[in-house]
Amino acid sequence: MSTIVATLATDRARRPRAALTALLAVAVAVGAPFYFAPFQVFQLTMVLVYAVALAGLNLLVGFGGQISLGHGAFFAAGAYTAAVMLDRYDTGHLATLPVAAAGCFLLGLGFGVPALRLRGLYLALVTLSFAVFLPPLLKRLEPVTGGSMGLTVDKLQPPAWSGLAEDQWMYFVALTVAAVALLLARNLLRSRAGRALLAVRDNESAAEVMGVRLSLHKTLAFAWSALFAGVSGCVYTWVIGYVSPDSFSFVLSITLLAGLVVGGLASLYGPLLGAAFVMYVPSWAQDISDAAPGVVFGLLIIVVMFVAPTGLAGLVGRLRSLAARRPTRTTPAPDRTPESAPDTDATSASESSAPPTPADPAPADAEPVGAPPRTEKE
Amino acid sequence: MLAVDGISVRFGGITALDGVAFTVEPGTAVGLIGPNGAGKTTLFNCLTRRCTPDAGTVRFEDEDLLALPPHSVAGRGIARTFQNLGLFPRLTVRDNVMIGAHSRGRTGHLAAALRLPRVRREERELRDHAEDLLRRLGLADVADHPASGLPFGTLKRVELARALAVRPRLLLLDEPVNGLSHGEVGQFADLVRAVREDFDLTLVVVEHHMGFVMGLCDKVVCLDFGRKIAEGPPEEIQRDPAVIEAYLGVAA
Numbered sequence: 001m002s003t004i005v006a007t008l009a010t011d012r013a014r015r016p017r018a019a020l021t022a023l024l025a026v027a028v029a030v031g032a033p034f035y036f037a038p039f040q041v042f043q044l045t046m047v048l049v050y051a052v053a054l055a056g057l058n059l060l061v062g063f064g065g066q067i068s069l070g071h072g073a074f075f076a077a078g079a080y081t082a083a084v085m086l087d088r089y090d091t092g093h094l095a096t097l098p099v100a101a102a103g104c105f106l107l108g109l110g111f112g113v114p115a116l117r118l119r120g121l122y123l124a125l126v127t128l129s130f131a132v133f134l135p136p137l138l139k140r141l142e143p144v145t146g147g148s149m150g151l152t153v154d155k156l157q158p159p160a161w162s163g164l165a166e167d168q169w170m171y172f173v174a175l176t177v178a179a180v181a182l183l184l185a186r187n188l189l190r191s192r193a194g195r196a197l198l199a200v201r202d203n204e205s206a207a208e209v210m211g212v213r214l215s216l217h218k219t220l221a222f223a224w225s226a227l228f229a230g231v232s233g234c235v236y237t238w239v240i241g242y243v244s245p246d247s248f249s250f251v252l253s254i255t256l257l258a259g260l261v262v263g264g265l266a267s268l269y270g271p272l273l274g275a276a277f278v279m280y281v282p283s284w285a286q287d288i289s290d291a292a293p294g295v296v297f298g299l300l301i302i303v304v305m306f307v308a309p310t311g312l313a314g315l316v317g318r319l320r321s322l323a324a325r326r327p328t329r330t331t332p333a334p335d336r337t338p339e340s341a342p343d344t345d346a347t348s349a350s351e352s353s354a355p356p357t358p359a360d361p362a363p364a365d366a367e368p369v370g371a372p373p374r375t376e377k378e
Numbered sequence: 379m380l381a382v383d384g385i386s387v388r389f390g391g392i393t394a395l396d397g398v399a400f401t402v403e404p405g406t407a408v409g410l411i412g413p414n415g416a417g418k419t420t421l422f423n424c425l426t427r428r429c430t431p432d433a434g435t436v437r438f439e440d441e442d443l444l445a446l447p448p449h450s451v452a453g454r455g456i457a458r459t460f461q462n463l464g465l466f467p468r469l470t471v472r473d474n475v476m477i478g479a480h481s482r483g484r485t486g487h488l489a490a491a492l493r494l495p496r497v498r499r500e501e502r503e504l505r506d507h508a509e510d511l512l513r514r515l516g517l518a519d520v521a522d523h524p525a526s527g528l529p530f531g532t533l534k535r536v537e538l539a540r541a542l543a544v545r546p547r548l549l550l551l552d553e554p555v556n557g558l559s560h561g562e563v564g565q566f567a568d569l570v571r572a573v574r575e576d577f578d579l580t581l582v583v584v585e586h587h588m589g590f591v592m593g594l595c596d597k598v599v600c601l602d603f604g605r606k607i608a609e610g611p612p613e614e615i616q617r618d619p620a621v622i623e624a625y626l627g628v629a630a
Contacts, residue, residue, distance in 0.1 A: 206464035211452030211481030
């Protein structure tokens with residue numbers, strides 16, 4: 001018990017340090033576009049765009065315990081909404097964002113309905129079908145979508161007062177959208193609604209007995225998740241200025257899911273790390289081997305999953321707890337045993353329990369395969 | 379308070395419950411006993427709408443319980459614990475307890491995402507209430523610990539705290555002391571008695587531990603193969619030949 005109390009105490013002491021870290025992160029994020037070359041700023045912008053989609057996927061998969069292999073399609077829906085509005089109706093960039101968000105929310109609500117009856121692989125299959133059929137559909141609707149040729153639209157232009165270059169302006173827009181999206185996701189999770197979502201993930205029948213309306217929370221999780229993907233797609237159109245059906249094949253959906261798992265499921269900043277992985281690793285893989293970038297990419301995913309089974313976001317916490325374990329071994333060790341000893345019979349579920357990592361409030365390290373190396377326990 | 383009348387549940391060819399009827403008066407504690415497979419948990423599942431009986435009625439304070447959707451039961455003031463623990467293993471103890479208060483909250487998704495002032499206020503209220511319960515049940519030390527990995531006896535108390543967070547008037551306990559050591563059973567019995575007093579609860583308890591049931595309950599209902607074979611005060615039930623036969627069999 002006393003270790004837990006101690007953990008709480010250090011948590012409190014950590015607060016000013018956390019504020020400092022956040023301040024530093026903001027400074028870096030704001031300063032980055034003035035330091036890097038335009039192409040690098042563009043890459044950073046894309047990381048932020050993908051991070052929004054991954055944050056949405058995280059709500060559904062990481063926190064909601066459902067699965068979607070169709071998020072590339074929601075992303076595409078958002079991107080095409082923006083492109084068509086700009087191309088046909090000349091609405092201006094800002095007007096496309098709420099429309100894309102609302103449209104994808106409704107689309108997600110629709111896809112949330114099968115999610116009520118299907119789970120696991122079956123749900124994955126249904127959502128995958130959406131991702132598979134959307135590109136051909138976009139090709140067929142040529143009068144609206146421009147068919148296989150896609151649509152070229154105006155990129156976002158910096159207003160004169162800002163004095164910024166195009167890439168810098170787009171970076172700041174993407175940064176704002178990503179910051180707002182991550183903040184909304186965080187707020188959602190730290191509330192009654194978010195707790196209900198987590199409860200449904202962990203134990204559906206117990207959640208229902210506690211008064212959680214399963215159908216409502218599951219469909220809304222899908223809808224929110226689709227909304228984030230749609231917003232992300234919309235900003236993608238602003239930044240790239242071009243959409244075509246081939247940019248949104250089902251491989252995108254799988255890449256998004258892979259990025260999320262690599263970044264860290266059910267972690268608040270995992271989507272950012274996952275987005276960076278999705279953005280940088282493929283091009284880096286291309287540098288290493290021109291012949292088989294896919295192989296390098298795949299191998300890297302395997303390596304990450306071995307080294308950090310809880311994703312890159314969990315890696316920090318794992319390293320910290322490993323480092324913290326060294327000194328505690330010499331100091332009163334018997335204090336730990338009553339907590340770690342009854343692990344085996346403690347829970348009815350097959351969850352194995354890692355020692356709590358204070359850094360990560362919602363660790364996704366419950367999977368038995370991913371349990372940290374506890375063989376070297378005292 | 380609770381009136382169960384003629385409940386029958388069939389799973390395929392198996393009759394899990396066959397015309398069971400009993401009532402629970404406000405403020406009393408009713409024990410539900412019977413050999414394994416007698417239908418006790420099925421009856422509990424009917425009361426919390428996890429299972430719909432093929433026949434019979436369940437009335438809770440003059441409301442037809444069977445007409446409610448499952449998620450509304452908590453809002454009516456009925457909470458339960460589970461036989462093999464129904465906690466949320468990856469959530470902290472505090473969050474587990476706060477989910478118990480879900481039916482009392484009003485925050486929707488949009489308000490939550492925007493974190494409106496009333497959301498903050500509600501969140502603070504729920505948290506304070508959860509803290510009170512955690513302190514009351516001696517769980518304050520483990521509030522930030524994930525539920526998985528805690529000792530079994532502690533988890534039983536966490537589940538009780540979560541059920542109390544519903545602010546129930548009727549509390550259903552499914553084998554609350556199953557798996558606890560001898561000493562823990564005594565402590566848990568004291569705890570249940572104390573919270574029953576404090577929160578003015580009506581209890582229905584399924585339990586195999588006869589000492590626990592007989593010490594706590596005002597009335598005991600005994601089931602065997604889905605039928606009610608006896609009902610009465612604990613002293614009578616202990617002497618009832620039908621109950622003794624169901625548990626021990628008769629001499630050849």
